[in-house]
Amino acid sequence: MSGARLPLEGVRVLDLSRVLAGPMCAMTLGDLGAEVVKVEHPDRGDDTRDWGLRVNSTQTAYFNSVNRNKRSVTVDLQHPEGQRLVRELAAQCDVVVQNFKHGGAARLGVGYEDLRAVREDIIYVSISGYDSTGAEAGRPGYDLVVQGEAGLMGMNGEATQPPLKFGVAVVDMFTGMYAAQGVLAALFDRERSGAGRHIEMALFDSGLMLTAYYGLEALLQGGDPPRYGNAHPSIVPYGVFDAADGPLVITVGNNAQFQRFCREVIERPDLAEDARYATNLLRGVNREALMAEIGPALRSRSRAVLLQRLAAAGIPCGEVLGLLEALQSPRARAGGLVRQMPHAEGGQAHVLAPPFRIDGERPPVRRAPPFLGEGTADVLQELLGIDAERLAQLRGQGVL
Structure with a gap:
C-alpha cells in the first residue's frame, strides 16, 4: 500500500487452528496487517495440506486459500515441552485462535485459562461445532453436517431436486469471518479497558444466521419457504x-x-x-x-x-x-485479485488477494502461504530467544 500502515500492524496472532474456519479468521487478521504465526504438527501439518489439488510438496490449493500472510512453526502439542513453547509464544501474542474439539485445548495446556495466566489481556478465540455450554458441546463440527442441520441445504437448489449443499464451505467461511469481527471488537475494547476477551463461535450458530430472510419467512409462515433455485424468492423477474x-x-x-x-x-x-x-x-x-x-x-x-x-x-x-473465466477475466486482472508468488521450492503459486481496499488501495499479500515449518527457527529465535543449539535439541527430542 505504498508504504502506508495497515490497521493491525503491531498486532500478533497465534493461529492454533486447522482446516477452514479458524485459519480463515487468522488470515483475515493477517490481511489487515497482523503478524500471524501458525502452529502445526511437525509431521503432517494442517489437515488441508493433504486435501484437493497439490501445488508442491507441502501445499495444496485448499490450504493456500486460507493461509496467506502467515508463518508456519511446527510444534508437537502432545509433548509437554511443545505445550510450554506454545504458552511462551502466546505470552508474546495479542490474539490466539483455536478450533480443537471441545476441551481439547485445555487438555493440551493451551486453553483460555492456561493462556490467560501467561498474558492477562489475551484475546482468545474458540471455534467449535456447537454451543460449548450445551448438550452437544462434544460433537465434532463439520460444515456439510451443519449445512444440513441449520436448514441451509433445505433452502438451496431447485424445488424439484433434493436438498443441495452450497458449492463452498460457507458455514466454515462465515464462522471465520464472524470470529474475525469479534477479534476486532475485542481489540478495540482492549484499548479502552485493558481487558482481554474470550470469543466463542459455533458453526451451527453461524449456519443458522446464514438463513437470513429465508429463516424469518419460515418462522412467519410456520413452514419452509419454497426453493427457487437461481430465481429470487421475493423479486420477479x-x-x-x-x-x-x-x-x-x-x-x-x-x-x-x-x-x-x-x-x-x-x-x-x-x-x-x-x-x-x-x-x-x-x-x-x-x-x-x-x-x-x-x-x-x-x-x-x-x-x-x-x-x-x-x-x-x-x-x-x-x-x-465459468470459474476459470471469472478468475482470468479482465475485471479480476484489473482489480489485482489473483496473484502469483514464489514458493520455497522455486516455483510459483496462485494466491487470491484480500477482497477489500483501505484508503483506496488493496492490501498486499505480504507472505505467500507458508511451507510446513518454514518459519520455525526464525519465529522461535525472534520471539523466544532460542538459539541454534537449543533448536537442535528440541528437534532431536521430536518437539519441533
Missing part, C-alpha cells in the same frame, strides 16, 4: 435466464425497471401494461405466467444484445461465467 447463446443474470429490482425491461429489452409493452404484473408483489403471485412470457423473449436474442439493452435501461445484469 430476478435470477439466471437463458439467452440464445448462453445464460445471463437479470435483476429487475423495482417497478420502474420492470417497465423498462418489458418495453426496451424484450419489446413486450403488453406485459408492462398487464395489471397482473403491475407491482412486484403481483409479479410474485403470477410468477409462472410471467416466466412463460419472458423466457421465449429472452431465448430469441443473443446474450450480447440483451446485456447491451439491459445496461442501457439501467437494469443490473451480467454474464454467467
Whole structure:
C-alpha cells in the first residue's frame, strides 16, 4: 500500500487452528496487517495440506486459500515441552485462535485459562461445532453436517431436486469471518479497558444466521419457504435466464425497471401494461405466467444484445461465467485479485488477494502461504530467544 500502515500492524496472532474456519479468521487478521504465526504438527501439518489439488510438496490449493500472510512453526502439542513453547509464544501474542474439539485445548495446556495466566489481556478465540455450554458441546463440527442441520441445504437448489449443499464451505467461511469481527471488537475494547476477551463461535450458530430472510419467512409462515433455485424468492423477474447463446443474470429490482425491461429489452409493452404484473408483489403471485412470457423473449436474442439493452435501461445484469473465466477475466486482472508468488521450492503459486481496499488501495499479500515449518527457527529465535543449539535439541527430542 505504498508504504502506508495497515490497521493491525503491531498486532500478533497465534493461529492454533486447522482446516477452514479458524485459519480463515487468522488470515483475515493477517490481511489487515497482523503478524500471524501458525502452529502445526511437525509431521503432517494442517489437515488441508493433504486435501484437493497439490501445488508442491507441502501445499495444496485448499490450504493456500486460507493461509496467506502467515508463518508456519511446527510444534508437537502432545509433548509437554511443545505445550510450554506454545504458552511462551502466546505470552508474546495479542490474539490466539483455536478450533480443537471441545476441551481439547485445555487438555493440551493451551486453553483460555492456561493462556490467560501467561498474558492477562489475551484475546482468545474458540471455534467449535456447537454451543460449548450445551448438550452437544462434544460433537465434532463439520460444515456439510451443519449445512444440513441449520436448514441451509433445505433452502438451496431447485424445488424439484433434493436438498443441495452450497458449492463452498460457507458455514466454515462465515464462522471465520464472524470470529474475525469479534477479534476486532475485542481489540478495540482492549484499548479502552485493558481487558482481554474470550470469543466463542459455533458453526451451527453461524449456519443458522446464514438463513437470513429465508429463516424469518419460515418462522412467519410456520413452514419452509419454497426453493427457487437461481430465481429470487421475493423479486420477479430476478435470477439466471437463458439467452440464445448462453445464460445471463437479470435483476429487475423495482417497478420502474420492470417497465423498462418489458418495453426496451424484450419489446413486450403488453406485459408492462398487464395489471397482473403491475407491482412486484403481483409479479410474485403470477410468477409462472410471467416466466412463460419472458423466457421465449429472452431465448430469441443473443446474450450480447440483451446485456447491451439491459445496461442501457439501467437494469443490473451480467454474464454467467465459468470459474476459470471469472478468475482470468479482465475485471479480476484489473482489480489485482489473483496473484502469483514464489514458493520455497522455486516455483510459483496462485494466491487470491484480500477482497477489500483501505484508503483506496488493496492490501498486499505480504507472505505467500507458508511451507510446513518454514518459519520455525526464525519465529522461535525472534520471539523466544532460542538459539541454534537449543533448536537442535528440541528437534532431536521430536518437539519441533
